[in-house]
Amino acid sequence: MKIVVFNGSPRAEDGNTHRMVREFAAGAEEAGAEVENVFLAHHEIRPCTGCFACWTRTPGTCRLEDDAPELVRKTLDVDLVVYATPLYVDNVSGLTKVFMDRMIPLADPHFEFDASGETVHVVRRQRRPRLGVISNCGFPEQSHFQVLRLLFRRIARNLQTELAVEIYRGGGEALNSRNPLLKPTLAKYNRLLRTAGREVAETGRLSEDTTARLEAPIVPAGLYVKGANRHWDRALNRTESDG
């Protein structure tokens, strides 16, 4: 099984999103999958200009000369495309959205109706990789992913594929905590992410059971909020004393 992960965190390798992806990918690789990890922050990806040349003058090819066309091509021979993104303003990060827009050359401009009678673009290619999402956010509750859950369901519909992996982590800033008290909790969560990776490599998708286990809180909300406020107070004090 081949997987490509597009990581849309500006923090790239240092981000909490990558901490999740690292464990998931390790599990998938243990089970024989080939995983390519692409950090969007390390690439030049300009915003789509809406010229539709990729649908008319040069079907399937964008006229912008940057890194996006090569990255888009990476999705052509994989079984699973995973968007890994921090939650930004209740949505995917800007880097992720700009890249998603650049996927448009893969669609055919013509309209058709899907099985439910709703309009969709004809998908240009026969092979349709499944879709996955790995995300974390700063607030502790899982409810902050409401928009992403709907968004990725809609994207899977648009691409006429299956949303095969959904991993959302509230309280994501705990993932980089060096508090020794959190060590066992984080180790347990990391093991679960590896299990998820293995499961996806073996079966092509994440089971409902594993998805539900990944939703369990890692730090109680009250404790997390106290820790977060202490962190910001310290940061503000440092800024004041710096001048």
Ligand SMILES: Cc1cc2nc3c(=O)[nH]c(=O)nc-3n(C[C@H](O)[C@H](O)[C@H](O)COP(=O)(O)O)c2cc1C
């Ligand atoms: C511009 C910006 C917007 C954010 N918006 C949200 C948000 O709407 N909800 C939330 O819970 N966290 C929000 N966060 C916090 C990030 O999701 C959180 O810090 C996350 O751990 C970052 O992941 P990363 O380290 O992979 O970049 C935001 C952070 C930034 C910088």
